[in-house]
Amino acid sequence: MADSSWIAVDAMGGDEGLAVMLAGVARARQRTGALKFLLVGDEVAIRAGLERHRDLANGVEVIHAPEVISGDEKAGQALRRAKVTSMGLAIDCVKQGRAGAAVSAGNTGAMMAMAKLALRTMPGIDRPALAALLPTLGDNDVVVLDLGANTAVEAKNLVQFAVMGAAYARVAMDLDSPRVALLNIGSEDQKGTDEIRDAAAALRAAPHLPMTFAGFVEGDRLSRGEHDVIVCDGFSGNIALKTAEGTARFVADLLKRAFTSSVRSKIGFLISRPATQLLRDHLDPNNHNGAVFLGLNGLVLKSHGGATEVGVANAIGVAAKMVQADLARRIAEDLRYFEKQAA
Structure with missing residues (x-):
């Protein structure tokens, strides 16, 4: 131990x-x-x-x-x-x-x-996944996985990612039944690859798991706060992560340019500084640092x-929390329960 x-x-x-x-x-x-x-x-x-x-x-x-x-x-x-x-x-x-x-x-x-x-x-897992918390407009962050460990996956891998991500969300955000969705090109049941549709069918058939399966979610809804866990292959997840980080930098740079374009703009910046600082803190990756190999x-x-x-300290804080909560044991228990019910 x-x-x-x-x-x-x-x-x-x-x-x-x-x-x-x-x-x-x-x-x-x-x-x-x-x-x-x-x-x-x-x-x-x-x-x-x-x-x-x-x-x-x-x-x-x-x-x-x-x-x-x-x-x-x-x-x-x-x-x-x-x-x-x-x-x-x-x-x-x-x-x-x-x-x-x-x-x-x-x-x-x-x-x-x-x-x-x-x-x-661990037993029951074919491939580990990289998971991280990303900021949203909701009360909680959102767990996104996989973020790059597996560029191509099967349906069973996506199901395993969902189980692991839900366990992580229960620990990180103190949730009883995290809302889990699969990243897809549309919300309709017929959209997406065979792997995504098959994974969705398996998750719908597993209401006994400590999660609420919410179907599919499109990329433009990642940060809305409507879900607690978003599951995808590592190729899509890494692109989504880098796009989100790039968009955050774009917004920050655009605001900086706008607020320094004229004397009036600089005065406006001074007035709105508390709000812009709040935005900067919310988008700062250091405040959401620490991706976990699940x-x-x-x-x-x-x-x-x-x-x-600050980012390093936050990553260490995530590590300490996951250790104290015995995350690996929780994931193993959920997987055993899923396999038992699916048998």
Whole structure:
């Protein structure tokens, strides 16, 4: 059994480097003092960085890793170096039971490959999926999966994603019966691929699951807050995620341009500044950071590569919450229940 009080952090991963990762760990410690950290990476550099974070003097262990996975490294090449890299050794801490979860801001493809090889998929899961919370206009965020781990899927994979996503939503958003929908090109029953329609039929035939299946949803409804979980293949999900992030940046840049176009506009900006700040905070990916690899025998979380210390702290917070809620056990129980009822 993994020690839930420890979180393994790949201190060397991500675009912003060691300083931001350590600052994020320090911020997470301030929020949740009970957390302890295994910091994996260049030991000399980490210990030098810790000199600037006296609040991390206790409850921290450093694990030396001589190498780092680069952002453009192929998954196969990364796998061969897993035992000497900060990412690989952080994931190994979960495998060995030294940590309840591992967090890295490094190469997503390499991370997926390493996590799957080290932790294996849990019984009843053919493929793990990458899930994240995205902002909506509703009271809750929405869980979207898969976001890139599987570019092509079968109907049974989509059903498994739905079960895992619903379990995640129940933990992350404290929901009894999350509203689950399949991403599709239309809301009509005859729309979409055979895999999507077959998955919908299987979910409709499983009212015993702790979720409410809401049918299909189109891409323009992702952020409306009408659903709690949206399920898709990794190809579609990754495009949807990048489109949403690009749209958020577009809106922010458009507002900035509009508010600086004239003296009158600048005055208008000063008047509306609280509202625009609220919008900026809502769209900031750092406030929704922490994508989870679901379906593995252990918890691994992906932080956005360009995350700030706030984003890193939020990813660690998600990891801690998932460990405390024993998410993997909940997913396994739901899968067993689904298979028993479907038999």
